[in-house]
Each structure stands twice: as structure tokens, then as C-alpha cells.
Amino acid sequence: ALRRPFEAQNVLSLVHKITTEDPPALPTADRQLSSLALELLNKRPERRPTAAQALESKGLEDAEKILQIYREALEKKSDRHQRRLAREEDVAAGRKPRPSRSSSISSECESSGNAAGLRAVNLVD
Secondary structure, eight states: OOSSSSSOOHHHHHHHHHSSSSSOSOOOSSHHHHHHHHHHHHGGGGGGOOOOHHHHHHHHHHHHHHHHHHHHHHHHHHHHHHHHHHHHHHHHHOOOOOHHHHHHHHHHHHHHHHHHHHHOOOOOO
16 A cells, blocks of 8 residues: 655654655565665665666666556556546536547548558557
């Protein structure tokens, strides 16, 4: 479960904890990624890895591989979420909701015989 790294009764106490205490370990099974996060949060800037060093870390390499596996599904889910939010905004603003883009594109392609070609197009680089 995600939680705040520091808790305090007021802002001054919170700032003190952030600047003097180490953050707790991240709840992740990947020790290399957790270690990188702690290195990036080091209180002493000269002890932090550079951006180039962080990008070359094994923890980020592994995370990138995992994200590549799930990329298409995550992008589709994000697209559906954005379309739903746009429809909700249209309704809240009193505008008539438009038909979903995927259904109108699919029907246009089916009527023109280009449905197979549409599936082959990669819209995301």
C-alpha cells in the first residue's frame, strides 16, 4: 500500500523530517529499483547519481523491460480513460456526447473495406 514517507503534525515538523531523516524503504520486490530511488533521495546532492547514471542503472533497465511488455495494454487503457473523461466533460458542459471514435472509425473502415489496414497501423511510437 502506498503511504506518505513522512508524517508530521505541522509543516515545520514535516520539513524537518524531510531534511534530516532518511525516507523508509520502498515497498517493492525489486531491490535495485528501490536502491536507486533511495540514492536519488540522498540528502547530500554530491552523493546522488547523475541523471545519466540513473538512466543507466540496472533497476531502470528492468523496469523498462516490464513496461515494454505491458505498454500496449497500458496505452489502450489510458486512451479509454481519456475518452471517458472527455465524454463526461461534454455532458457536464451540456454538449451532446459524440459517438466513440473507435466505433465511428471502425464503421467507416468496414464500409470502405479498409478494416484490415487500420488494424495494421501503429498509432503510437
